[in-house]
Amino acid sequence: MQLEGKYVLITGGTRGIGKCMIQELVKGGVSKIAVIARDKQNLKQLAQEFEGVKFIKIAGDVANIEVLRDAVALIEDKWGHLDILINNAGIVSAGPLEDIQDEDLYDQVAINLTAVLLLTKYCIPLLKASKEAAILNISSGLGLIGKPFYAVYGSTKAGIRQFSDSMRRELAPFNISVTCAFPTATDTDMMQKFKGREMDSPEFVAERSIAGLLNKESQVIFGGEERLNENAMNFNAPDELDKIIAESYEERKTASIDHKAV
Numbered sequence: 001m002q003l004e005g006k007y008v009l010i011t012g013g014t015r016g017i018g019k020c021m022i023q024e025l026v027k028g029g030v031s032k033i034a035v036i037a038r039d040k041q042n043l044k045q046l047a048q049e050f051e052g053v054k055f056i057k058i059a060g061d062v063a064n065i066e067v068l069r070d071a072v073a074l075i076e077d078k079w080g081h082l083d084i085l086i087n088n089a090g091i092v093s094a095g096p097l098e099d100i101q102d103e104d105l106y107d108q109v110a111i112n113l114t115a116v117l118l119l120t121k122y123c124i125p126l127l128k129a130s131k132e133a134a135i136l137n138i139s140s141g142l143g144l145i146g147k148p149f150y151a152v153y154g155s156t157k158a159g160i161r162q163f164s165d166s167m168r169r170e171l172a173p174f175n176i177s178v179t180c181a182f183p184t185a186t187d188t189d190m191m192q193k194f195k196g197r198e199m200d201s202p203e204f205v206a207e208r209s210i211a212g213l214l215n216k217e218s219q220v221i222f223g224g225e226e227r228l229n230e231n232a233m234n235f236n237a238p239d240e241l242d243k244i245i246a247e248s249y250e251e252r253k254t255a256s257i258d259h260k261a262v
């Protein structure tokens with residue numbers, strides 16, 4: 001797949017990995033981009049930063065079903081079709097499950113999972129109207145392995161993994177590819193309150209994720225060999241991984257407390 005001349009819808013393109021993905025798209029020759037995000041000022045800023053791009057700016061919350069319906073209706077009206085859908089917007093609220101506020105639990109499911117299912121559903125007719133379409137869903141390493149103190153976030157991201165597998169198989173006859181990216185810790189606003197380890201840059205994650213979309217890779221897994229080995233252990237010998245994780249229990253708990261970006 002080539003990017004030149006493609007029509008793209010991205011959620012959460014105003015900051016972090018999403019904004020870097022817009023940079024990649026523009027580098028590849030995309031000039032029609034619809035963006036959904038809540039902060040109007042940041043949406044405005046995009047048009048100033050990427051002068052050659054004709055943006056459709058949709059200021060709204062992806063957890064609001066009307067925002068999603070109106071966004072897709074607007075795209076249908078203006079473009080008549082869609083080539084690439086990128087489900088990127090996401091939030092996190094970590095810590096021991098009993099300490100997570102009920103609203104934060106609901107919001108993570110609504111924004112990270114339900115919105116992705118609904119927006120994809122609404123976009124399918126527009127993607128079918130494209131000659132060659134692609135969907136990129138941004139999951140997380142925590143969607144591959146259930147880690148303590150990220151039970152809610154990890155559940156939403158595991159949902160994205162399963163949804164991506166289902167949709168890839170469901171949409172294959174329509175020449176619509178589905179790629180799921182699994183970033184590990186990435187240096188964005190989302191991680192400002194995370195007291196953890198080294199991180200990938202959002203530029204690197206964006207570049208590799210868009211390359212995965214263009215190559216029609218089913219999965220783009222970050223974190224190198226170490227992460228691949230951990231994934232294999234989680235599948236083949238989960239009890240072994242339990243023991244390893246138990247060794248850093250307190251460290252993990254401390255790092256997760258106050259890790260909230262909503």
Ligand SMILES: NC(=O)c1ccc[n+]([C@@H]2O[C@H](COP(=O)([O-])OP(=O)(O)OC[C@H]3O[C@@H](n4cnc5c(N)ncnc54)[C@H](OP(=O)(O)O)[C@@H]3O)[C@@H](O)[C@H]2O)c1
Pocket residue numbers: 011012013014015016017018036037038039040042060061062063088089090091111138139140141182183184185186187188189190191202261262
């Ligand atoms: N950073 C990491 O370490 C990491 C690791 C693995 C996976 N990921 C995933 O990668 C994706 C991007 O994360 P990031 O680190 O780039 O996050 P970020 O820097 O916090 O940016 C989040 C983007 O999503 C938008 N957004 C958040 N909630 C929204 C809502 N309710 N409705 C509409 N837009 C919303 C934000 O804009 P507004 O606030 O203006 O709405 C912003 O543009 C997320 O799905 C995240 O779960 C991140």
